Amino acid sequence: MRNMLFTKRARVRARKLAAECYVAENGDVEKASALAKSRVGEVGSPLVMLMIAGAVLQAIYYAIKIWKEWHYATPPRLPAMGEGFGLAAGEPYAMTPEEFEAMRDQ
Secondary structure, three states, X not given: OHHHHOOHHHHHHHHHHHHHHHHHOOOOHHHHHHHHHHOHHHOOOHHHHHHHHHHHHHHHHHHHHHHHHHHXXXXXXXXXXXXXXXXXXXXXXXXXXXXXXXXXXX
């Protein structure tokens, strides 16, 4: 099962490490196996890679969630004269003071 988690790059590194250990120990399988076990950290752990990927995805998810909450919590700005949909004071669709007070009191 653990072998299924290895990417092609990690499998190539593992084979290269095995070959280097075999050559370094002059073909003695027992010593080469012991040396390879001591140097297994050079290949990299697929579980660590999965955990880092999960943490990055979780950070992106929460960043988007916070951004949306912040964005919705920001009130819309009041349009300046001649800008927007004609809702500012003195424009065609401006609210009367009574309408504005009623909206503000809600």
